[in-house]
Amino acid sequence: MFVSWTTTGAKMKHWYQRPGKLLTELVRTVLIIEGFSEPDSDSLPIFTNGIPILFCKTEKTPSGYEHVAQLTLHGNFIDPGHWTTNNHSTIIAYFFKPFVLAGLFNMPAKKLLGTPVDLFNCSPHKYNALRTQLIYADSTSRKVEVLDHLIVQQLNENQKILDIIQYATDQIMCNSGTEILSEILQELKLNERTFQRIFKKYVGVTATQYRRICQFDLSFRQLQSQRFGKISDVAFSNGFADQSHFIRSFKEFTQTTPNDYLRNGLTDKKP
Structure with missing residues (x-):
């Protein structure tokens, strides 16, 4: 399914950029949209739904005050309405690789299905500080730096979980025979109950x-x-x-x- 696009302003510039060096194992690409900039072409961004996304939208009021309209996580679907832009909008969207988002933000995979997860409701103290940083970032590139820092911080906090999930899913994908699970347990030095619990929480199904x-x-x-x-x-x-x-x-x-x-x-x- 491809995402449809809506603009309420006459201008919209967009581009894709590679993630920073520290994020290349986690992020496929970053889509940036500036509703206030002259477009380079008449084409609109296009991508398939189903890719996990960290979505950030900021908007400026007529008086010049900027606020964070949205900072959300989307596991497998993002409503096309979220992409609506105007002359005062900036959208930054990180497209993640499979099985990363839940572990990175330490939340059950099933929580990311359906309704978007509003980060401001998850940890108000932590993400309100992030909101302030985004508001005072005076350019799109500075906003990207703020969000990059957030992802690196989450990576440092949850590296062990991400390593377990990445290793296990990669191994199973390459060798799906019945013996692979015992080999993974031996390599990770985990008992089966702990491993199955971690895997189901962050992938959404058991390893079996x-x-x-x-x-x-x-x-x-x-x-x-x-x-x-x-x-x-x-x-x-x-x-x-x-x-x-x-x-x-x-x-x-x-x-x-x-x-x-x-x-x-x-x-x-x-x-």
Whole structure:
């Protein structure tokens, strides 16, 4: 789904910029919009929804006073109305890599789904100080520096959590066989209960569920590409115990069998 755009002013300049060096492992890109600047072209920013975002919007009153209209976290969807700009708006949006935002701000992943999280309500003392810094930042680049500093501060506070989640998700994505979880526990020196609790809190599903999703996804891609001789080849190359195990898993996710999928594709099934 692509985001639609609304402007209430005649001018709007936007650009994407690389995140600072300390943020490259966390942030994909930063989108900046100035409603008060002459546009470089007639094009509008475009991106797909579903990317976790730290969203900051400031606006100036006719008398020149600037206030922070919004400082929010969005897990997988941002209402198009938030992007509405006028001649006095500045928007700075950080687009994060997967599985980063919840751990970075130390909050459950499920809290980031749906309703935006207003940072000013999370820790009034901490973020009211940030509000003051943003108000007195006299340029867009200074505002970016303030927000960069916030992210680095959050990184320093929650580095251990982020390291656990990044290592575990990367390992499972590369090797989704049943043995991978025990290998991760050994490497991280965590017991299974603690690891599963951390993983579910910050990813949104248990590590076991995530492993099964990745295992299915890899096998499904191989089936789609038809890079196999027999169905059992797909099963064994993706860590399933046997062909029957693969068929049961495939049917659980798709409501059809691998052979039926190869013949007919995926069709809507009545419950």
